[in-house]
Amino acid sequence: VDQAWRDRELQRAETLLSAEWSGLELHRQDAHPPPDAIGAVDGFGVVMADHGLQASVYLFEAWGAGRDAAAMLKEMTDGDRYRAASALNGALMLLAVAEADEPAAVAALDQLIGAFSGME
Amino acid sequence: MREAHQSDETGRVQARRAPAPASAARQEQVGAALLGLQRRAGNAVVVRALQTKLTVGGAGDRFEREADEVADQVVPSLRAAMSHPQPGDGVRRRPEDIPSGRIQAIALGPVRHELGSRSPARTGRVQRNGDGLDTFLEKLKETSDLTSLRGQVTEWKGEDVERAARHFGVPRFQDIVFALGHELLGKTTASEMCALDPKNPLAVPVGSLAQRVDIAKRWKVSAGDFATHLAVVAPTEGGTPTGALMKAAREYGVAFPARFEAVLGHGSFSTDGVKPEVELVSQPERDQVWQDKRLMAKAKGLLNTNDYLDLLPMLRVFTPPTGATIAGAQPGWDKHISSDQVDIYITQHLSHYVGKLVGRKAQGEISVVGDEDWELAFRRQWPTLDPMLVKPNAFVDVDQPKRQIWIHKDRGDSGTAIHEGMHKYASDNIRNIMRVKFPGRLPISQLDEGLTEYFTRLVTSKLGITRTSYPNPLKFATSIIGVISEATAAKAYYDGDLDLLVNTYLTKTARSTAQWELFAKALEEENWTVATRVWNTGA
Numbered sequence: 001v002d003q004a005w006r007d008r009e010l011q012r013a014e015t016l017l018s019a020e021w022s023g024l025e026l027h028r029q030d031a032h033p034p035p036d037a038i039g040a041v042d043g044f045g046v047v048m049a050d051h052g053l054q055a056s057v058y059l060f061e062a063w064g065a066g067r068d069a070a071a072m073l074k075e076m077t078d079g080d081r082y083r084a085a086s087a088l089n090g091a092l093m094l095l096a097v098a099e100a101d102e103p104a105a106v107a108a109l110d111q112l113i114g115a116f117s118g119m120e
Numbered sequence: 121m122r123e124a125h126q127s128d129e130t131g132r133v134q135a136r137r138a139p140a141p142a143s144a145a146r147q148e149q150v151g152a153a154l155l156g157l158q159r160r161a162g163n164a165v166v167v168r169a170l171q172t173k174l175t176v177g178g179a180g181d182r183f184e185r186e187a188d189e190v191a192d193q194v195v196p197s198l199r200a201a202m203s204h205p206q207p208g209d210g211v212r213r214r215p216e217d218i219p220s221g222r223i224q225a226i227a228l229g230p231v232r233h234e235l236g237s238r239s240p241a242r243t244g245r246v247q248r249n250g251d252g253l254d255t256f257l258e259k260l261k262e263t264s265d266l267t268s269l270r271g272q273v274t275e276w277k278g279e280d281v282e283r284a285a286r287h288f289g290v291p292r293f294q295d296i297v298f299a300l301g302h303e304l305l306g307k308t309t310a311s312e313m314c315a316l317d318p319k320n321p322l323a324v325p326v327g328s329l330a331q332r333v334d335i336a337k338r339w340k341v342s343a344g345d346f347a348t349h350l351a352v353v354a355p356t357e358g359g360t361p362t363g364a365l366m367k368a369a370r371e372y373g374v375a376f377p378a379r380f381e382a383v384l385g386h387g388s389f390s391t392d393g394v395k396p397e398v399e400l401v402s403q404p405e406r407d408q409v410w411q412d413k414r415l416m417a418k419a420k421g422l423l424n425t426n427d428y429l430d431l432l433p434m435l436r437v438f439t440p441p442t443g444a445t446i447a448g449a450q451p452g453w454d455k456h457i458s459s460d461q462v463d464i465y466i467t468q469h470l471s472h473y474v475g476k477l478v479g480r481k482a483q484g485e486i487s488v489v490g491d492e493d494w495e496l497a498f499r500r501q502w503p504t505l506d507p508m509l510v511k512p513n514a515f516v517d518v519d520q521p522k523r524q525i526w527i528h529k530d531r532g533d534s535g536t537a538i539h540e541g542m543h544k545y546a547s548d549n550i551r552n553i554m555r556v557k558f559p560g561r562l563p564i565s566q567l568d569e570g571l572t573e574y575f576t577r578l579v580t581s582k583l584g585i586t587r588t589s590y591p592n593p594l595k596f597a598t599s600i601i602g603v604i605s606e607a608t609a610a611k612a613y614y615d616g617d618l619d620l621l622v623n624t625y626l627t628k629t630a631r632s633t634a635q636w637e638l639f640a641k642a643l644e645e646e647n648w649t650v651a652t653r654v655w656n657t658g659a
Contacts, residue, residue: 005442009530015511023646063441064454064534071586087588089513090530091443107648110591117589118531119512119562120539120569 066093252280547616
């Protein structure tokens with residue numbers, strides 16, 4: 001994968017999750033699970049200050065290539081304790097997980113998914 | 121010893137050994153003898169004698185015999201002179217004799233003379249050195265610097281233009297140059313020749329397109345050369361519509377990329393002018409144009425921004441995404457869905473809503489582009505927004521006359537093109553009214569986007585595409601539709617009847633206009649908490 005394209009896409013992901021665009025204050029952390037565990041070539045994680053919402057962004061080597069991983073991770077995580085959502089944007093994939101009993105975190109989940117999905 | 125070539129009476133070329141050049145004294149003797157004969161027998165006998173001696177030989181009366189004797193003295197001198205090749209003398213030069221940088225067409229041989237006429241050598245017509253067309257043709261063979269001939273051409277007299285017109289059987293100066301280019305230089309320099317257009321005040325009136333086509337056919341100009349000619353004359357062809365030039369090129373057999381390129385420099389180029397011609401060609405032919413980086417860079421350089429951007433959807437630019445490809449992926453799952461496929465999906469799954477909408481379609485309205493074209497279109501539509509901060513996947517030219525759709529090749533998902541295509545089926549009214557009445561942080565309408573996403577998902581759900589865009593606007597649009605019915609919402613959305621939507625909502629909920637406006641304001645300002653509260657409580 002072209003490094004310049006990889007850098008550009010990861011930078012785009014950061015923009016989509018930025019406070020200016022998403023309206024959410026997020027802090028950087030490692031992606032969980034790590035990118036190579038799901039066939040991604042790169043990635044990073046973010047977390048809300050109160051830890052009620054965590055998300056990981058993954059970069060795949062092709063447009064839409066994160067589709068299967070997104071569906072699998074969402075299915076594995078979503079349940080009574082956690083609300084999970086995933087979204088695709090080109091070669092980027094987002095997995096976001098909120099604590100189900102935290103209304104603010106659940107609301108932020110939709111906000112984050114909407115921001116990451118991008119303006120159309 | 122140098123060899124010269126001379127035609128015999130049968131026209132065959134014979135090689136002869138040329139005698140040594142005549143001495144000055146010998147030339148004086150010959151000249152005196154010729155003058156004496158000329159005084160006594162007249163020019164005609166002298167000329168005939170020389171011609172005869174040079175060509176067929178023969179005998180006649182006393183004067184002719186005397187002329188023969190003189191010619192016996194003169195001809196060797198002339199032949200000596202002829203052994204030194206002169207421009208236009210019919211001597212075929214060897215490539216190694218041609219100085220480096222000269223026009224290669226010199227090797228093709230002598231200049232063609234007027235149709236039906238005899239060469240000056242045979243008619244005895246005296247060429248005037250330095251005069252118009254003759255000099256131009258001679259100079260042309262001596263230089264590769266065509267621009268140096270500009271002055272030469274501008275000094276042509278009226279008779280030179282007329283002679284050139286007869287010479288090449290063409291009516292117009294530009295076409296004379298065109299014909300010259302093809303006669304002498306071949307395709308690679310035809311454009312250089314045409315570039316000589318000197319704005320000659322003596323130029324004959326502008327020839328019609330039909331005349332140029334006729335000229336090209338008579339000269340058996342290749343399709344490629346004809347396209348080159350059109351490209352050169354196009355900038356001055358303000359009176360000939362761009363589409364007419366393209367049509368002529370098409371009928372001449374010029375390939376689409378070449379005829380497209382030919383009109384790019386047209387003095388009054390417009391995409392609307394070429395649209396009928398572009399619509400005629402197949403998608404693979406359009407692909408040849410937009411996939412040609414050189415050609416598109418040329419278009420970008422020659423056209424103004426609006427014309428250039430208008431071209432892209434017309435060509436149906438569909439740039440593939442960066443990165444690897446997914447083997448065996450379903451259509452639209454490894455790249456965006458094409459605009460014609462968008463139409464198929466929308467009309468297939470929403471025929472009950474869009475079936476009666478005349479003229480609404482995505483095909484020809486959507487361009488999938490890379491960074492450079494994306495930024496160009498973005499800055500035209502959103503001059504105050506920073507494309508580096510706001511990174512939309514796609515947008516509609518809501519403030520442009522043609523309201524085209526731009527999708528970034530590396531962004532969005534399989535449903536993006538359907539969402540954007542849905543905008544083309546919808547009326548603009550709801551968006552326009554809401555974004556003016558309740559301006560938000562972005563120049564879009566959240567109600568419009570929510571309704572668009574609702575109807576988009578009616579399609580994508582049938583295709584197995586999972587959408588995640590606009591979750592909150594969708595939530596409220598779905599709630600509204602739950603109150604007023606999907607059919608009413610569709611009528612409001614596709615027909616642009618916002619009053620129908622609002623009045624039905626007010627009737628069904630028994631709420632006031634003020635309450636609606638409170639809700640609508642919160643919705644458009646993306647204040648989801650307030651919007652939820654007002655929706656639930658009316659306050």
